[in-house]
Each structure stands twice: as structure tokens, then as C-alpha cells.
Amino acid sequence: MKKIKIALFLLSVSLISCNDYTDLGPNPNQLNADLATPDQYLSAAQTLSYSTQASTMERLGLLFSNACGGNVQSYAAPFNDEFSMNVTSIFYKSIWENLYLRAGVYQKVIDYNDVNSEYKEFKAIAMIGKVYDMEYIVDLYGDAPYTEAFKGINNITPKYDDDFEIYKKLFTELDNARALIDDIAAGTYPNSTAKSNSYDMIFGGSMASWKTFANTIELKMLLRMSKCTGAAGTYRDQRLASMVANGNNNFISTDVTIQPGFSDSRNDTVNPLVYNFGWDMNANPTNYNVYAASGHFIKCLNPYTNVNYASASEQEIVAGSGINYPNVNDPRRLSIFTSPNGQRGVTQGSVFVDVFKPGGSTTGQPSKLAGYFFNPYNQTGTGATNPTLSTGNIFAGNKGYVMTVAESYFLQAEAAHLGSVNPSFAALGLNAASSFAAGVNASMSFYNATPGTYLTTINAKPNFGYNSTFTFSENYNAIMYQKWIAILPSNAIESYIDNTRTGYPLNPMPKNSSYTKRPNRLIYPSSEYISNSANVPNVGLGDIFSVNSKSPFWLQ
Incomplete structure (x- = not known):
């Protein structure tokens, strides 16, 4: 050791x-x-x-949970080892x-x-x-x-x-x-x-x-x-x-x-999440331009009309699974990734921007991490606007999130869901549907998003919403899917571990991987x-x- x-x-x-x-x-x-x-x-x-949680563990989680791809417009083969x-x-x-x-x-x-x-x-x-x-x-x-x-x-x-x-x-x-x-x-x-x-x-x-x-x-x-x-x-x-x-x-x-007193006074006092994925004390980019939205993530949070699917078969998340992307306009999407002429993603392992709105092109920058990824609940009052050299690092002093209440609600939702097959979990006295709804709503608040009718819409979609008419597997995938979105900026490593132990949510492999699983x-x-x-x-x-x-x- x-x-x-x-x-x-x-x-x-x-x-x-x-x-x-x-x-x-x-x-x-x-x-x-x-x-x-x-x-x-x-x-x-x-x-x-x-x-540690907000740096290397977060990076591995974002990549192994397929939330981020590499910015291939600015770097050659970023994250090749991970993919x-x-x-x-x-x-x-x-x-x-x-x-x-x-x-x-x-x-x-x-x-x-x-x-x-x-x-x-x-x-x-x-x-x-x-x-x-x-x-x-x-x-x-x-x-x-x-x-x-x-x-x-x-x-x-x-x-x-x-x-x-x-x-x-x-x-x-x-x-x-x-x-x-x-x-x-x-x-x-x-x-x-x-x-x-x-x-x-x-x-x-x-x-x-x-x-x-x-x-x-x-x-x-x-x-x-x-x-x-x-x-x-x-x-x-x-x-x-x-x-x-x-x-x-x-x-x-x-x-x-x-x-503990995060601030822009020195680089080592900047909130670690902000420093490792965004900017230094003076708002110079550190790793901000390395990360891009993955094509998978863009497809998850955007309706079919926003994505350049070549055919209906491409709407299937994992080939042979029989489960398609949800086809919803998720209110959180612009809080998490920017929208340069529509949201643009890089499928993990791709060498170009390959997911964009119909009529778009592979040229131009992909979507990058948006302001509310670093500024949950609009702590600074500056909204989703990212730091610039003229504004300074306005996110440097934001508090860090060890565990969000949304994560807690999804843990409770999973425990209650397992209670249908294990009485020991049922004895905790939790309710899966209400905990699931609380988790989604808490996630909306975290990202400063307006939920509107999202919960009603998503609860009609197997594998993405929770409904008593859905199968055990469909509801299990839904819990892990919503948890994945909710905890991206706080504890993304959890979604990698969740997928390892449960197989949920569905997560396609990178294009350049010879393996069938992570x-x-x-x-x-x-x-x-x-x-x-x-x-x-x-x-x-x-x-x-x-x-x-x-x-x-x-x-x-």
C-alpha cells in the first residue's frame, strides 16, 4: 500500500x-x-x-456514465483511454x-x-x-x-x-x-x-x-x-x-x-468542481473546452425533432434492447449543456460532432457544460452565464455538493421499489412513486429548471418514468435514469457504480471500444x-x- x-x-x-x-x-x-x-x-x-469526489471521481463518472464525450473539435482523441x-x-x-x-x-x-x-x-x-x-x-x-x-x-x-x-x-x-x-x-x-x-x-x-x-x-x-x-x-x-x-x-x-471558504483568491481555493471542469481563479479555462455533451445525453434529453436521426432504428438506445430514446423536451437540458445553434453532441469514440439538429453540420463546437452545472439553484444570481475574463470566475466561491437531496430521494425510491421483491426493504416504509417524483422535482430545482408537465409526460413512458402499470425492470431503469441526470454535477461516479451493479440505466458503449461493457x-x-x-x-x-x-x- x-x-x-x-x-x-x-x-x-x-x-x-x-x-x-x-x-x-x-x-x-x-x-x-x-x-x-x-x-x-x-x-x-x-x-x-x-x-477527490469533485475531480477524478467526477471525471470518471461523467465519462463512464456516458454523460460527456470529448471535444473533438479542439482536441485529438480526447479521453481515448476511457472510451x-x-x-x-x-x-x-x-x-x-x-x-x-x-x-x-x-x-x-x-x-x-x-x-x-x-x-x-x-x-x-x-x-x-x-x-x-x-x-x-x-x-x-x-x-x-x-x-x-x-x-x-x-x-x-x-x-x-x-x-x-x-x-x-x-x-x-x-x-x-x-x-x-x-x-x-x-x-x-x-x-x-x-x-x-x-x-x-x-x-x-x-x-x-x-x-x-x-x-x-x-x-x-x-x-x-x-x-x-x-x-x-x-x-x-x-x-x-x-x-x-x-x-x-x-x-x-x-x-x-x-x-470551507471557496473563493477566487487563489487557484487552490476555487471550488474544485469549478476548477477541474471549468476555470481558474481568473476565469481562464482549465479543462472547460475538453468536455462536450455526449451524443447519448443529447438524445436522452431532446425530442426526435431536435436530433439528426438517419433512420428510426437509430432511436434505439442499445441495439437489440427494444428501448428507444424517450422523445421528450427535458427542461433540464439547457441547464446542463449549452446550445450553440441547437444542442450538439459527440458520441463517445466519434472523431467528429455527430449529433445535432436536422439540417446542421459536423463543423462548429459541440455543446459544453452550461452554467447551472456549476451554479445550482443560481447561487450567484448570475443565472446560466458562464464566467469570462471580464466577469472573473463568478462560480469560484460556490458551495460544493457532497450529496444532493435528489440523490437521497432516488435512493429511497430504489429501496421502496425493491420492497416489492424483498420484504426487508419494504419494512423501511418508503413509497417508490412519491420518492421518484420528489427526486425529479428536486433535480429540476437544482438545475433551476421549470418542470411544467414533464413529470406527467415522463411517467407515461416506460423506462424513463415511474408508473404502477410498468414492469419491475422498466421502473428500475426509470429510477436510475432520472438519478443519472440529477447527480451529474455532484456525484457522477454513483451512476457508473449503479450501472455496474444493476445494469440500469441503459448505456451504449463507445464506438471505439472492443468491449461489450465497462x-x-x-x-x-x-x-x-x-x-x-x-x-x-x-x-x-x-x-x-x-x-x-x-x-x-x-x-x-
Whole structure:
């Protein structure tokens, strides 16, 4: 495993003043790891964790969920590795490395010797934050170091644990966090009360909100396990029953956001989503011109009259599926991608702009990410207008979205939908149709779009709307389809994982791929094969495209 030493923490986390939590530059002389207290770690851990979600994880999600193509008008063969499925030990290796580094910072808070019981709130928050990060390690890689991880120089070659066993330990972490929150609320630790308010960049120290978020994370993990049988299936059902028995079947009803002081004062204080997919502190494009709307996405959100279909057969999403694009004018389409003379897309793997309105041409720029992708709810009051050199980076200071309420509603919709085949999910007492509608409406608000009659229209279309007359599969695809659209700017990696575990929503392969599906997992990073070679499992291309013992346990 990559050597996660205290020195690495010092390179990532400096003492942070209450008014500049994004000041994460290296200053090893400023922080003694042995003397640092949780208030000097927590906000840094949260900010760095979000940065990973809003950068490499978001990029992989946008590409593997087929929301974005490459801007072939400006770059030669952009994202060729992603579209050809050239997955190696250096492919997105920073996801593994950064998630472990961030989880390690949370572990420093958890392990702190709190002799005066001053930091119980910090510890509960850190447990939940660590679970949030480590779940993705399992979901994207399977087996991983856990019981021997986070030991610093005391163990730089930790063993790999079975991924199902890691999941169980993560559930225990959530239990411990909720129990600690209950004890704090009961007055057991008076020295800890409200201590985290100024350092918690997500909920401002609201322990009730953290408990509800922990419940939502647990629901997400149990949904990952929805197809498990045997011991894992039994364990899942026991956890679901425990949620009901302990009153933990309530979930977030507002967006989970982070605001550590993002601003345009420096490049490293710009909101990471804005910086990685848009512009620097001065509104110079960073990667804005690399991304284009995928042809698939344009077809999903536009009526047939807006797309240059050569024949009716091209309206089928995946050849042989019998399912055509929905043929709707989705109100969110212009909030997500621009419309240069009509929306124009690049089918993944295409070498030219190949999706446009009838009568258009392949010349000219494709649709790019629009303002509300970066500016949900019109936070700045400037609408969908993207930053320019004259306006400056007006989106730089926008808050980040860790989990949107729309994502929560679609998790609840999926759980309720599964309740029709699994009584353990039904016991949560959720309603699929109402949760689905709430998710769509929340997504409309997020993108500052006017829903009009969209929900009524889409609920008459199998695979895209939810209707009691549709089949189980049609409604399942609809939940995942709407979730895919809803979470694009906040957590696109979820849609890739959702498609891996459920097969929904339908997602065509890139033109230049010789594979019939995307990988079920990623390959361990080269840093593991170099520094922890005695323990890291040998995983190759032959292992990641089939279901086998090296797949995430919930897929086996």
C-alpha cells in the first residue's frame, strides 16, 4: 500500500484558521502530528475528501456514465483511454491514493487521545466521513487494506481484507458514530457539546444532521448489496431490520453541502468542481473546452425533432434492447449543456460532432457544460452565464455538493421499489412513486429548471418514468435514469457504480471500444504493486470485465 506516513499528512494538512479552511498548502513546520488536535484536522479532511469526489471521481463518472464525450473539435482523441477501456494500474490511480489519504486524516481524529472528552463530536463526524470514503474503495476495487491500514510508519505494507468484511466494519463504524451522537445528545460528554460548530464545514456541528446522513450512507451501502444472496444477503436483511428497529430509517431531506471558504483568491481555493471542469481563479479555462455533451445525453434529453436521426432504428438506445430514446423536451437540458445553434453532441469514440439538429453540420463546437452545472439553484444570481475574463470566475466561491437531496430521494425510491421483491426493504416504509417524483422535482430545482408537465409526460413512458402499470425492470431503469441526470454535477461516479451493479440505466458503449461493457472494477494502482507487492492481489484486464472472485462482493 502507498506509504501513508504522518509526513504525507503534513504535506496535505496545515493548521487552518477559522476563516480560511481551504488553506491546505504544505507547511510541515506548522503542524506537529503528535500534538495536533481534531479541530486542526477535521475541516481539512472534509475539504480534501470533497476535492477527490469533485475531480477524478467526477471525471470518471461523467465519462463512464456516458454523460460527456470529448471535444473533438479542439482536441485529438480526447479521453481515448476511457472510451477504449484501456484500464491499467495507472488508470485513475489517484482515486485510490487520495481516498486512502483522506480516510487516514479522519482516522487521526478517531484515534486522538481525548482524555477530557472534548472532541466526541469530531470523532463521530470523522467516523462517518471515513465510511463515506472507504465505501468507494470497496465499490471500485473490491478487497483492500483496512484492519492494518492507517498505521503510518508502524505498518507500511498492510494486508488486504475481504471486501465484504470491510463493509461490515464500515457498518460498525456507523453504529459507533450514531451511538456517540446519542450519548452527546444525552449530556454524557458536556465538554464536547457544540465544540465542532466552527470546524465542521458540512453541517456546522449539527449532530442530528450527521446522524441522518449516516442513515443515508447506510441505505446506499445496503442498496449496493441488493442482489447479494447467502451470508451477505442475510446480513443485509438484518441490517435493514436493525435500521427500522432503531429508528434509523429517516434520511436526508436537504442537500449535503460543503463550504470551507471557496473563493477566487487563489487557484487552490476555487471550488474544485469549478476548477477541474471549468476555470481558474481568473476565469481562464482549465479543462472547460475538453468536455462536450455526449451524443447519448443529447438524445436522452431532446425530442426526435431536435436530433439528426438517419433512420428510426437509430432511436434505439442499445441495439437489440427494444428501448428507444424517450422523445421528450427535458427542461433540464439547457441547464446542463449549452446550445450553440441547437444542442450538439459527440458520441463517445466519434472523431467528429455527430449529433445535432436536422439540417446542421459536423463543423462548429459541440455543446459544453452550461452554467447551472456549476451554479445550482443560481447561487450567484448570475443565472446560466458562464464566467469570462471580464466577469472573473463568478462560480469560484460556490458551495460544493457532497450529496444532493435528489440523490437521497432516488435512493429511497430504489429501496421502496425493491420492497416489492424483498420484504426487508419494504419494512423501511418508503413509497417508490412519491420518492421518484420528489427526486425529479428536486433535480429540476437544482438545475433551476421549470418542470411544467414533464413529470406527467415522463411517467407515461416506460423506462424513463415511474408508473404502477410498468414492469419491475422498466421502473428500475426509470429510477436510475432520472438519478443519472440529477447527480451529474455532484456525484457522477454513483451512476457508473449503479450501472455496474444493476445494469440500469441503459448505456451504449463507445464506438471505439472492443468491449461489450465497462469494467466492473478498477485495477489497483501501480503504487501498490511497487510498495505493497507481497499483499496486493494480481488483477488484470481479464479480471475486470467479468464477474469473478475479484469483483466487488456485491456483484458476485
